[in-house]
Amino acid sequence: xxxxxxxxxxxxxxxxxxxxxxxxxxxxxxxxxxxxxxxxxxxxxxxxxxxxxxxxxxxxxxxxxxxxxxxxxxxxxxxxxxxxxxxxxxxxxxxxxxxxxxxxxxxxxxxxxxxxxxxxxxxxxxxxxxxxxxxxxxxxxxxxxxxxxxxxxxxxxxxxxxxxxxxxxxxxxxxxxxxxxxxxxxxxxxxxxxxxxxxxxxxxxxxxxxxxxxxxxxxxxxxxxxxxxxxxxxxxxxxxxxxxxxxxxxxxxxxxxxxxxxxxxxxxxxxxxxxxxxxxxxxxxxxxxxxxxxxxxxxxxxxxxxxxxxxxxxxxxxxxxxxxxxxxxxxxxxxxxxxxxxxxxxxxxxxxxxxxxxxxxxxxxxxxxxxxxxxxxxxxxxxxxxxxxxxxxx
Numbered sequence: 245x246x247x248x249x250x251x252x253x254x255x256x257x258x259x260x261x262x263x264x265x266x267x268x269x270x271x272x273x274x275x276x277x278x279x280x281x282x283x284x285x286x287x288x289x290x291x292x293x294x295x296x297x298x299x300x301x302x303x304x305x306x307x308x309x310x311x312x313x314x315x316x317x318x319x320x321x322x323x324x325x326x327x328x329x330x331x332x333x334x335x336x337x338x339x340x341x342x343x344x345x346x347x348x349x350x351x352x353x354x355x356x357x358x359x360x361x362x363x364x365x366x367x368x369x370x371x372x373x374x375x376x377x378x379x380x381x382x383x384x385x386x387x388x389x390x391x392x393x394x395x396x397x398x399x400x401x402x403x404x405x406x407x408x409x410x411x412x413x414x415x416x417x418x419x420x421x422x423x424x425x426x427x428x429x430x431x432x433x434x435x436x437x438x439x440x441x442x443x444x445x446x447x448x449x450x451x452x453x454x455x456x457x458x459x460x461x462x463x464x465x466x467x468x469x470x471x472x473x474x475x476x477x478x479x480x481x482x483x484x485x486x487x488x489x490x491x492x493x494x495x496x497x498x499x500x501x502x503x504x505x506x507x508x509x510x511x512x513x514x515x516x517x518x519x520x521x522x523x524x525x526x527x528x529x530x531x532x533x534x535x536x537x538x539x540x541x542x543x544x545x546x547x548x549x550x551x552x553x554x555x556x557x558x559x560x561x562x563x564x565x566x567x568x569x570x571x572x573x574x575x576x577x578x579x580x581x582x583x584x585x586x587x588x589x590x591x592x593x594x595x596x597x598x599x600x601x602x603x604x605x606x607x608x609x610x611x612x613x614x615x616x617x618x619x620x621x622x623x624x625x626x627x628x629x630x631x632x633x634x635x636x637x638x
Contacts, residue, residue: 280333282565282573283636287316287360288588289336290560290580291326292623297338299360300619301633302576302588304568311566311588311616317363321356331631332381334361335401339376339389355379355389357404360634371397371406378419382426392416396431398443408446412439419460423484424467432458432472452487454480464504464516469532471518473499479518481532491535497522501561504532505577507595517595521558521579529598539598541613543589544581556583560628563591576616580625587618 285303292298299317304310322340329338339355355376357366374393381387386407387399394417396410415434422429428449429441434457440450456474463470469490473479477495479502482488502520509515517538518530525545529538544556560580565573575591597613 280632280637282567283632284567285633285636286564286566286576286630287331287633288313288578288586288628288630289329289331289338290586290621290625291329291338291627292621292625293325293582294623295320295322295325295340296621296623297321297326297329298586298619298621298623299336300586302566302617303633304566306569309569313586313588313617313619315619326626327376328379329627329629330379330381330387331360331629332387332401333384333631334359334634335366335381335384335387336360336629337379337381337387337389339379341375366404369399369404371409374416377417380420380422382422386426388420388422388429390417390420390431394433396420396429396441398446410441410446410448412441412448412451413437418458421461421463421470423463424465428484430461430463430470432461438472450487460499460502462502462504464532465506466516469504469516471502471504471532473502473520479520479530481518481535491532493530493535493537495520495522495528497524497526499523500557500559503561503563505563505591505595507592507599519561519577519594521561523557525556525558525581527558527561527579527594529595539601541594541598543579543587543613544583544585556581556585559626562628562630564630564632576630578628578630580628582624582626584621584623584625585618586621586625586628587615589613589615 285301288300290298297319300313301316302311302313305312321338324341326338326340336358337355356368359366372391372393374391376391378390389397394413398407400407413433413435417431417433420429420431427444429443430438432438436454436457438452438454439448442449458472460473468484471479471481477499479493480489481491483490500521502518505517505519506514518532520528526540526542528540558579558581562578565575568574577589577591579587
């Protein structure tokens, strides 16, 4: 008995020492910084109000060189509407307001995980006590989740271990964005603050009082600027090195999503823009330096199906790239709307359409812009993610 007690003490001491050593280690070690090059197919995953996940594969037809979309999977994944989806190379994560009871007293909210290469569900993680507001992978090595329980959790994907729980916000978190380097992240919440996190240490680097409630936050591809939208349909642009906003613009329609995009001009110079998806069925292009509206283009329409009116609200936008039949890289913009449509566009065509129209006037650009491909889900779509198809590379 004494020997067993002594072994237990030694075991506890060893565990305590190991825990102390782990606290001094970096949080996001072994970062997966490899960027998968475009292949001949793209995987698009869309969430719905009807609790379904749509997995769609877009690729160019070898006969007529047209982009086509075919479903790979359509599956029920949650008991409430899907709020967020993210693809990390071979992994897929989807979040919702799903909840579980613990001892009939405590609610645990969870999100689901899938292996896209093996095409099987891995299970679910139950670490949050609130609705999952955002999931974002960094490569395939780490996953960050944010929730209305005011916590941010960093997971290591090789064993799905919780590396760190980030606490700093006082109210529900609305959104989080990971810096392209994977070393930083910024979150916004209902406490009217933005927190810059050092993901290598799991500590706060800077806390900024915004004076408004940040709804969405995005980094540009270079990581030197980020933008935050609020409930009043303003978008504020910040430099990563300064707390004060560098530019601000106001939308007339409710902002539902936005993304930084780049365009190479006639002089071969690369310029960043912000493409905003709004409640008025259109996307709007803004200059993040001058705050000027460059132009707009309508991408979705209302639909009447068997006396049921589908109102076209563009609920999500994302960008990706693909190789066409000539092995030329084509930049794509994917939009999903509550009109049930998943649409794939040439990003370059949209930008050139808006920029060309802006030289004449700032009215709505050419509304006859054709999609490369589209898919009718028959459901009200809520969110979207797109990436290189995991089955298209080894």
